[in-house]
Amino acid sequence: MKKISTKIATFILIGIIISACETTKRVPNGKQLLTKNEILVNDKGTKDDDVHDQLYQKPNSSILGYRLRLNLYNIAKPNPDSSYKAKFTNNPGKYERMSKWLSAKQVDRLGESFWYKGFHEFLKKTGEAPVIVDTVRSNKSLLRLKYYYFNNGFFGVKTNYKLDSLSPKKAKIKYTITTGNASFLDTIKTSIKTPALDSLYQGITADAYLKSGKQYKTKDFEDEKNRISTYFRNNGVYQFQPNYVTYDLDTLNTENKVNVDLKISDFSVQENDSTRTEPFKIYKISDVNIYTDYSATTVNTKITDSITYNNFNLYSHSKLKYRPRAITDAVFITKGSLFADTKTVLTTRYLNNLKIFNYPTILYKVDERDSTASSLIANVYLSPQKKYSLNPIFNVTHSNIQDIGITGSLSGTIRNIFSGAETLQISGRGNIGSSKEMSNPESKFFNVSEYGVDLKLNIPRIWFPFKTEKIIPKSMIPSTQLSVGLSTQTNIGLDKQNFTSSLSYNWTPTKNNTARFDIINMQYVRNLNPQNYYNVYESSYDALNDIAKVYNTEPSYVDDNGNLKIEEGTSGFTNAVLTDQTALKPEDQEYQDVDNIEERRIRLTENDFILATGYTFSKTTRKDLLDNNFYLFRTKIESAGSFLSLVSNVANLPKNQNGNYEIFNLEYSEYIKTEFDFIKYWDLSKEKVFAFRTFFGIAIPYGNANNIPFSRSYFAGGSNDNRAWQPYRLGPGSSGAVNDYNEANMKIALSAEFRFRILGDVKGALFADAGNIWNVLDNVTDDKAKFNGLSDLKELALGTGFGLRYDLSFFVVRFDLGFKTYNPANEIHKRWFNDYDFAHSVFNFGINYPF
Template sequence: MNRFLAKISLFFLFLSLLISCNAVKHVESDQALLTENTVFLDGEKINDNQIYNQLYQEPNTRLLRVPIRLHFYNLARPDIDSILTQKYLDNPKKKKFLVDILSYKQFEKFLHSRKKFNEWIKNTGEAPVIVSKEETEKSVRRLNSWYWNHGWFNVETDYKIIPSEDKKKRASVEYYVQTHTPYIVDSISKRIASQVIDSLYDANAQDSHIKEEVQYKTLDYNDERDRLTRLFRNSGVYNFDQEFISFEADTVGTNYKVNTAVIIKNRPASEGDTTSTLPFKIHDVTKVNVFTDYAYANRSKPVTDSVQHEGYNIYSFEKQRYKPEAITDAIFIRPGNTYSDIARTRTYNRLNSLRNFKYPTIRYTPDPEDSTRTDLVANIFLTPQQKYSLGFDFEISQSNIQEFGIGFGGSLLIRNVFRGAENLEISGRGSVGSSTDAAASSDKDRFFDISEIGADLKLSFPRIFLPIDTEKIIPKYMSPFTTLSLGVSTQSNIGLDKRNLSGAMEYRWTPSRQLSNRLDLLNIQYVRNLNTDNYFNVYRNSYNELNEIVQSPNVVTSPDYLDEEGQLTIPQGAENFLEDIDADDGPTTGLNSAQLQIANYVKERKNRLTENNLIFATNYTYLWNTKENLYDQEFTRFRFKVETAGNLLSAISSVAGLEKNDNGNYKILGVNFSQYAKTEIDFIKHWDLGQENIFAIRAFGGIAIPYGNANSIPFARSFFAGGPNDNRAWQAYDLGPGSTGGRNEFNEANMKLAFNMEYRYNLFGSLHSAVFIDVGNIWNVLDIVENEEATFTSFSDLKNIAVGSGFGLRYDFNFFVLRFDIGFKTYDPAREEGNRWFKDYNFNHAVYNVGINYPF
């Protein structure tokens, strides 16, 4: 820890040295460093980022008002070549000395490395932004253009460069914008040559982006051009393009009104040397030809296999590998339908989602049998991927449970298993690790004392696999899939040791690019604990609480439960002691009410964590995500999930007349099956503030309520708090429940609230930083736990929400981000009221998190 603190101190010392540097070190005497831009709109200062983004020159990026990247840039030597020449090449003694030590080749490499390092400093830093009259005038023209495009046609824009009075070689720029009266759209007319286009325009005029009595905006006209192009092309006008649409805006003598005309001429056509215009027409697709095994090598080969299905012509150069319906169900270009861009796009997307073909090619040609040249033939060329694909995984991990872990796995993907584009994936996985737990181990000399091995089988169908027709509810263009999965795994020497058997029947469909749905009609999990006698070795805090009770002078218990040091033996002594607290005539007596409450709490938790679990659940997940790609910095993500478990088994048990046990619960296969209702809501929002500055928030709420056959939630379905992707001031499983202070090694509960805010900014190059605030906690509610400190009974318990804050560094490797965060306990609900704020706000009590990619 001391070594780490020394590194942190060195880092801040380095920052201090940077800050103390002269920011205008490389600014010439006749130049000025740009310190600030200010825009005045009609005499009032504004702070609209959209306006400031129009300026060509922006001041150097700052962190806490300090231009760190500029200071780093100033560390570079602008005349490095002459410096190296004078210092080494023009100094024979020094040159000879270095050549004798390094060799001439190494000497040249040494000089080159000095140049490269100097260049790296320049590229990583940020050159001083020098006030430029030319760039400022370009900014004025851009501001003028922005306001003109928003309806202020008489806008006037000016600027002033203001030298700093107290600091040399620095200046700010002020921009002055006078908008005057804006122009309003008054009338909208049309001049459309083609009757087909005219009819389509009139039928959809109510959807126009250009509205009367609305201030003119150029973007509205661009959006209208896009809308009309989509409308016509999706209505059968195959050869229509944006370039055929123009607008005429008349503002002469209109008293700040804009009279708009939509102009669409006939399309140009040429035949030989003759050029003419032709009216647009509706095009129908008369034939759809599908080549299922196309390759460049096959282009000249004859077709050897063909079949017709629902009007489609399906061809193959070899024996047909796919059932006809597997192909036609993925194609939305229908023979006899009008041409549509949407149908073509949906066909691309669906064929790609099958994971059976490389990117398909779709070509339209005029139907040679049609003399009017309005009919089209669609040719779809599919290139199959390899039937078998192998994949391998390897990863190194670290967590609060294990100091070091190695994971590995492999998978075999078999495509088109039943000739219906089904995919079968067989995978195996394993891991070994070194635990951080102090649990007793049979072999303490082993470094790898954690192991897990598992296997999974997954079969995917490109349809909703149900005995009823779901086409009206979930059309094929929503890319429906059904997945049947089966998995088994076993863990050794991690906690109680577990064997896990799971199975699921999952449906997925995607109505749009932003929206996806998932329904697990059946999600079955059976968890068997293999080493329950090891409970008190793993959960040492519970064991220590029992020992404190046993050693109290008021408590008497059997000497047979204790070892030579007066400690409860494991497992027999501790388990017998817990059994005695409910017995009227046992050897254990004298517990007061507080001790009895603690012992009961330990007993209830032990019974819950050591019992086997049978979870027979159904869940639905709704996901809305506007993120378009990996590099999209501004988006919204909303996830809602609801799950119920045990209802089917409860109904079967009741109908079958099964007997309940002494606790009033049914058992299936000797296991008290879980019954509960659970819901989760997760909201994430990112704002792009420009110059690689991002503000991100997340809000999460979840609750799981047991009922019927259960009075608690299985550990695998409960919530925990803390960790690198949650509240970073606490380690995973260390926070909560409520104000208990994390009394157990693995603290979990059935209700959770979490809120996160993070401001991300660039330091230099690929190195980024962030400051954050994490808020949240977990509680027990409506379950078997009765501890008031751990339960949520009213809104007054929100005072036990924990607050963590801190900062972090992130290095972007393009394909992933390595993250290091330091979290400080800002408000700790485990402390006494009135003594919770900033009591452990120091590096000695900080939590250091290492993670991959951003936390949300």
């Protein structure tokens, strides 16, 4: 019955859409729907977005050629109120009958309900009214096209348009543009009245936007204005503004050439009702005053504490609460230096980054003590945030591991804790979640939990015994972060305790670049329930149990059903095989399988100690969250265990029976790991974006280790990776994900996504994800799971699919459906499109975009 209902609903929906497919349904008689704009430039068609953006009228939006929003609008009743009232006007008895079991007031209100009115209002709001050809707007489009080409140097441009009727209610418009010859800049001279400014300008002519021989573009003139103004204001010319730059253009008696006279007038001074001019002055900073506890209530109160430190004057209305250096390190405006906008911006940015003040205010005034009136006093006003604050957080989350998680935390912040603008954050956190991938014999919905405590201390400078100013100057806004964390997890059945601590330096080499150096990154992972391994990793148990049914000779190892007991039977049988107490020999495949199963068990249940050092660098051209034309590059290198091995070698410490060094009776990890991540966005206009990502990561064990800890390994699949596979269910290589949680030490991932608007805040996406994981240079022996050369790139899995996104402004809710397009786990002739159906598809739910 359910299937029949679904089919009926589908047919009804299709019928509604088909009924609305007459796109001219709401086009009034005598009017025409605009179906296409065609632009011919010098008899050649153009699809240049900048040119088409000049048009006032554009056809209704479409998705793959289908005008969905227009058709939704056509479905809606134009006047649902009148339609509702007409039901009773044509049938008065119906109103009386309805009023008997509903009051007359309720009958009238029914006409305002969603079904009778709201639904149609929703369709009209979500849809798009037909774009009717308007000749007035077409003529305005001609003017804009003319201005566009004029501003690009085509002074003799001619424009026209023609209306082509396709049917009584449909038409397209053809715009024709004849540009003529372009004009180019010829002689360029300057007339700068203030000698000091003329001298400054002569030093920056090499980077001018206006150069002889360059095609005329109005934008270049505006850019040159802003370039000159920026340079002057960063070199002491406090009063300068772009409007002081003007141009005289001469096109008379020249053939497609423009002579330019760049003029900069003197400073205009307003005095009462008159105006006079005087030469611009180059200002120096005579004093820097910092008010450390400014507020609206303290404006007229007396300063009670002050200090002068390194030519900075610090003031407070109560006892000064900060070590002077903590504040002055954040101020780049210095006594005796030239006024510079960049220093103002940098100071504001650094002070804001301290996170102990509200947004700072910096004001300048002319120093009346200077007889030449060419000095400025810089006043920096700082409004402190509260010293103590609490921040409760409650979140519903989704990740590659958890289908759903509920997270809560309570963090307390202490600002300026050591009087050096340091910030200490203490937080307690807890999480419960559900994952169908977990071992869950009792079928509990919430089968994942974690709780812990974290301490983070942020120091707004490089905390180091020696000065680092020459290596990392304060203009790079350096900071030091010390953190300690302890957590207990119940998440993969083994249960873990996790202790972490780190000491890291962060800085910003340039505006769009960030760097992080983890001088110490320590992690200790303790498995609390290793005996539960075979309950969690059921595939390993099944493989071992199948072998035991053939070769086990010890009755006490199995239960009444002949299956290995956990833990007694699994460990007993494994030990019997590896100590030659069974018929299996080392050269037998089953013997090697048991050896591999035991090796993996040991690796995933042993405690890990990682002491690493790492460096991360990222660069982006993204300007803000709305920028959809940028790239982001991130690289990371991490080395673990090398310092401990150096100490062990120098101290000539003994090795254990495995030939490895230990610390606290635990073999520590030793490896080197590197990652490269590149993301590129292309804005295709009209709310269409193409996004691409490529990732490569590899971690190579050496010295004291022959494998990578689980927490530092790679996995494939999931909502932020290859969306046609569940997390941990892809790879390694062509092995077919034989384990419950498949991971490896090398990963390649590539993703491409085409995003487009569907309706309002609902957006769609078509995507393709390729990638896999492999084992390389470690102790894994399965050839299918190893990367042996470039020929193994044929094991890159490919998933394709489509998705929906709903933009809630502060985050995006995402639904993706991925299909296994190329599955390297299948036989070679069955890899393409073998599992390409809904039965093998994977539904993903995510928050925000995958990359």
